Amino acid sequence: MFLWGAATAAFQIEGALSEDGRGPSIWDSFGPVRDGHTAEVACDSYHRWADDVALLAGLGVNAYRFSVAWTRIQPEGAGPANAKGLDHYELLVDALLAAGITPALTLFHWDLPQALQDRGGWLDRETAHRFADYASLVAGRLADRVGLWITLNEPFVHTVFGHGLGVHAPGQALFLDALPAAHHQLLGHGLAVGALRAAGAETVLITNNLSPVWPASPSAEDRAAADAYDALHNRMFNDPVFLGTYPDLTAFGLDAMPGLRDGDLAVIGAPIDGLGVNYYNPTRISAPESPELPFTDAGVEGYPLTAFGWPVVPDGLRELLTGLHERYGVPLYVTENGCSYEGLDDHDRIAYLDGHITAALEARADVRGYFVWSLLDNFEWAEGYHQRFGLVHVDFETGARTPKASYRWFRERIQSTDT
Numbered sequence: 001m002f003l004w005g006a007a008t009a010a011f012q013i014e015g016a017l018s019e020d021g022r023g024p025s026i027w028d029s030f031g032p033v034r035d036g037h038t039a040e041v042a043c044d045s046y047h048r049w050a051d052d053v054a055l056l057a058g059l060g061v062n063a064y065r066f067s068v069a070w071t072r073i074q075p076e077g078a079g080p081a082n083a084k085g086l087d088h089y090e091l092l093v094d095a096l097l098a099a100g101i102t103p104a105l106t107l108f109h110w111d112l113p114q115a116l117q118d119r120g121g122w123l124d125r126e127t128a129h130r131f132a133d134y135a136s137l138v139a140g141r142l143a144d145r146v147g148l149w150i151t152l153n154e155p156f157v158h159t160v161f162g163h164g165l166g167v168h169a170p171g172q173a174l175f176l177d178a179l180p181a182a183h184h185q186l187l188g189h190g191l192a193v194g195a196l197r198a199a200g201a202e203t204v205l206i207t208n209n210l211s212p213v214w215p216a217s218p219s220a221e222d223r224a225a226a227d228a229y230d231a232l233h234n235r236m237f238n239d240p241v242f243l244g245t246y247p248d249l250t251a252f253g254l255d256a257m258p259g260l261r262d263g264d265l266a267v268i269g270a271p272i273d274g275l276g277v278n279y280y281n282p283t284r285i286s287a288p289e290s291p292e293l294p295f296t297d298a299g300v301e302g303y304p305l306t307a308f309g310w311p312v313v314p315d316g317l318r319e320l321l322t323g324l325h326e327r328y329g330v331p332l333y334v335t336e337n338g339c340s341y342e343g344l345d346d347h348d349r350i351a352y353l354d355g356h357i358t359a360a361l362e363a364r365a366d367v368r369g370y371f372v373w374s375l376l377d378n379f380e381w382a383e384g385y386h387q388r389f390g391l392v393h394v395d396f397e398t399g400a401r402t403p404k405a406s407y408r409w410f411r412e413r414i415q416s417t418d419t
Contacts, residue, residue, distance in 0.1 A: 001062065002368060002369060002370075002419035003062060003063040003102060003104070003148070003333065003368060003369030003370070003371070004060075004061050004062055004063065004369070004370060004414045004419075005061045005062070005063035005064055005065055005102075005104060005369065005370070005371040005372070006056065006059065006061055006064060006065070006371060006372045006373075006374065006375035006391060007064075007065035007066070007104075007335065007336055007371040007372065007373050007374055007375065008045070008052075008064075008065070008066050008067070008374055008375050008376060008378065009066070009067045009106070009109040009110075009111075009153070009378075010066070010067045010068060010069040010072075010109060010111060011025065011027050011039055011042075011067075011069065011109070011110070011111045011379070012039065012042060012043075012374075012378040012379045012380070012381070013042050013043040013045040013052075013376055013378045013379070014039075014042060014043075014044075014045050014046040014069065015039065015040060015041040015042040015043065015044045015045065015046055015047075016044070016046035016047065017039065017040050019046065020072070020082070020084040020085065020088070021072070021075055021082040021084050021085065022069065022071050022072045022075060022082075022085065023071040023074075023075025023076055023077075023113055023114070023115065024071065024113070024114040024115075025069070025070070025071045025111040025112060025113055025114055025169075026110075026111065026112045026113075026114055026117050026121070026162075026169040026170045027039065027110065027111050027169045027381075028114065029114050029117075029169065029170075030168070030169035030170065030171055030382075031171070032167075032171070032382065033381075033382055033383075033384050034382060034383050034384040034386055035384055035386070036384075037379070037384025037385050037386075039379040041396070041399075042378060042379045042396075043376050043377075043378055043379075043394050043396075043399065043401075044399045045376070046088070048399060049088075049091070049092050049095070050095060051401060052375065052376070052401075053092070053095045053096060053099055053101070055375065055376075055392055055401060055403070055407075056096070056099065056101055056375065057099040057100075057101065058403075058411070059375075059391070059407060059410060059411050059414075060411040060414050060415060061101060061414065062100065062101060062102060063101060063102040063103075063104050063147070063148070063369065063371070064096055064101050064102070064103060064104060064375075065104040065105075065106060065148075065150070065335055065336075065371045066092070066103070066104070066105065066106065067105070067106035067107070067108070067109035067111075067153065068089055068105060068106070068107060068138055069085070069111055070107075070108065070111060070112065070113055070134055071111065071113045071114075072084075072085030072088065072089075073085045073086060073134060073137055073138060074113065074130075074133075074134055074137070075113070075115075076113060076115040076116075077112070077113030077115045077116035077127075077130055077134075078115075078116075078130050078133065081137040081141075086137070086138070086141045086142075089105075089138070089141075089142065090141060090142065093105075093142055093145050093146060094145070097145060102147035102148060103142075103145065103146045103147060103148070104146075104147065104148035104149075104150065104335075104371070105138070105142065105146045105148070105149055105150065106150040106151075106152075106153050106207065107131075107134070107135055107138060107149070107150065107151055107152070107192060108131065108151065108152050108153060108185075108188075109153040110153065110154075110157075110158050110162070110168070110169070110381075112127075112169075112170070116130060117170050121170055121181070122158075122159075122163070122180075122181035122184045122185055122188075123163070123178075123180050123181050123184070124184070125184055125187070125259065127184055127188065128184045128185075128187040128188035128191055129188075129191060131188035131191065131192055132188065132191035132192045132194065132195045133195075135151070135191075135192035135195040135196055136195040136196075136198070136199060139195060139196050139198075139199035139200070139201050140199050143196070143199040143200040143201045144200060146201070147202075147203060148203050148205065148333075149196050149201045149203065149204045149205070150204075150205050150206065150207050150276055150335065151188075151189040151192045151193065151196075151204065151205070151206050152185055152186075152188070152189050152206050152207065153207050153278075154207065154208060154209040154278055155182060155185040155186065155189075155206075155208065155237055156182070156208060156209050156232075156233055156234075156236070156237050157209050158181070158185065159178055159179070159181050159182040159185070160178070162181075163178035163181045164176070164178040167382055168381060168382060175292065176252060176253075176254075177258075179254075179257065179258045179259070180258045180259035182236060182237070182257075183257050183258065183259040183260060183264070184259060186237065186240055186241070186268045187264055187267060187268060189206050189241070189268065190241075190264075190267035190268040190269065190270050191267060193270040193272055194267075194270060197270075202273075203273045203274075204272045204273055205272060205273060205274050205275060205276045205333060205335075206237075206241055206272065206275065206276060207275075207276030207277070207278055207335045207336070208234075208237045208238060208275065208276065208277065208278065209233075209278045209279075209280075209336075210233070210234050210238075210277055210278065210279060210320055210324070211233055211234065211279070211280075211281065211282055211283045211316075211320070212282045212283070212316050212319045212320045212323065213226045213227075213229050213230040213233065213234070213282070213283050213284075213285055214226065214282055214283070214284045214285065214300070215284075215285060215286070216284055216285060216286035216298040217286070219287070221286075221287035222285065222286050222287050224251070224287075224294075225285050225286060225287045225288060225294060225295035225296065226285040226295070227251075228251035228252070228294040228295050229283065229285045229295040229297075231247040231248065231249065231251070232252070233283065235247040236249075236257075238275065238324075238327075238328065240265055240268045240269060241268060241269060241272065241275075242269070242275070242328040242330060243269075243328070244265050244266075244269040245265060246260070246265075251294040252293075252294060273330075273331065274330050274331035274332060274333055274368065275324065275328065275330055275331070275332055275333070276333050276334075276335035277320065277321065277324065277332055277333065277334050277335060278334075278335055278336035278337070278373075279316065279317045279320055279334065279336070279337050279356075280310055280336075280337070280338075280339075281300060281310045281311045281312075281313055281316060282300055282311070282313050282316040282319075283297065283300070284297070284298045284299060284300045284301075285297060285298060286298040300313065306339040306340050306341060306348075306352070307339075307340040307341050307342060307387065307388075308339075308340040308383075308387050310339070310340075312339070312352055312355075314352075314355030314356045314358065314359045315359055316359075317334070317337065317356050317359040317360055317363070318359035318360070318362055318363045321334075321359075321360060321363035321364075321365040321367060322363050322364045322365055324365065325363070325364060325365035325366060330366075331366045331367075331368050332365050332366060332367050332368065333367070333368055333369040333370075333371070334360050334367065334369065334370045334371060335369070335371050336371060336373040337353075337356050337360075337370070337371070337372065337373060338352075338353070338372050338373035338374060338389050339352045339353075339389065340380075340387040340388055340389050341388065342388060343404075344393055344402060344404045344405065345404075345405050346404045346405055346406045347405065349391075349404070349406040350405060350406050350409045353372065353406065353409070353410065353413070354409075354413070357370060357413065357417070361417070361419070372391060372410060373389055374389045374390050374391070375390060375391055375392060376390040376391075376392050376394050376401070377389065377390035377392065377393055377394040377396075378390065378394070390404070391403065391404055391406050391407040391410060392404065392407055
């Protein structure tokens with residue numbers, strides 16, 4: 001069955017940051033959010049989850065990708081489960097199933113418990129083991145009903161933005177010294193796969209933010225720079241999972257992945273059932289302009305831009321999926337694809353989604369699902385409430401939900417597409 005879905009993340013929609021035993025996460029502590037916005041209420045989905053299930057049913061999707069807040073299950077990132085947290089997600093899962101919607105559950109969507117961050121976070125190898133414990137608790141309650149499990153969401157973004165550049169939580173600007181956070185996330189993924197399998201989970205993925213990489217020119221220097229960037233953005237987070245090895249990192253002055261120990265690659269490479277692909281745009285790369293990195297982001301030009309300033313390149317998704325199929329030969333799920341635009345009559349979003357869905361279905365690859373980002377306008381991380389990605393407009397003062405034109409269009413597209 002092809003999965004047509006919409007996606008959200010716990011911290012971006014739930015609110016209720018201090019209710020029912022939930023502990024603080026690194027995003028509760030992160031300061032530089034635009035205009036001082038917070039997720040204290042967000043979409044209030046912790047209380048209005050039934051409204052959101054009704055919207056999904058009206059949309060006609062057969063799958064819903066959501067994330068569990070680690071801090072609702074283990075407020076301190078370790079120890080026994082908080083029963084109220086598990087109860088909440090069990091209610092959601094059962095309501096989805098009653099509506100004929102497959103739950104696609106993401107275990108980690110960037111909201112690490114602050115207590116673990118205080119002990120080193122993903123830079124500390126022990127966090128990988130705590131993640132597996134958490135996965136075991138969630139799967140112990142829900143493995144018999146969740147149809148699709150995703151261990152990590154976008155470890156590249158969490159590593160680079162959160163630990164390398166400091167523009168996301170936990171706000172660390174470590175540059176290449178952030179790479180142990182990448183390795184420990186992948187180790188946590190592998191350990192979690194074992195925990196999920198032990199609990200009976202059948203379909204397990206990892207979701208990576210991926211981008212086709214274009215050299216700015218045919219020159220050898222630009223091609224080498226593009227290869228180095230591709231190793232960092234794409235292959236570093238896919239090769240260990242599917243090929244059992246890290247890519248060559250000598251362009252970064254590294255002989256091996258920082259933090260790698262004997263036996264780690266066997267854990268990371270535990271067999272899984274496919275790859276979740278989050279795609280937003282290609283990346284154009286030129287030769288380095290400074291000695292800090294072996295590449296320069298040259299910007300993608302000549303395409304229309306979303307309200308976020310991201311280039312709209314549907315054919316990049318076709319290129320990406322085809323290339324992933326050729327390299328890894330695994331089932332692929334587009335677990336995020338979407339755009340920020342204002343307004344209820346959002347024809348720019350309709351055109352964007354139409355182009356990208358067509359590209360995904362035409363890719364020479366085993367594509368098994370497509371999830372729009374996002375069901376709801378939500379708290380867009382460091383941007384606060386300034387970017388609206390939803391098929392449904394949310395009034396952040398009242399919580400009122402209003403389907404946009406794209407909501408109705410997506411319903412019709414699902415009904416009319418033969419997969």
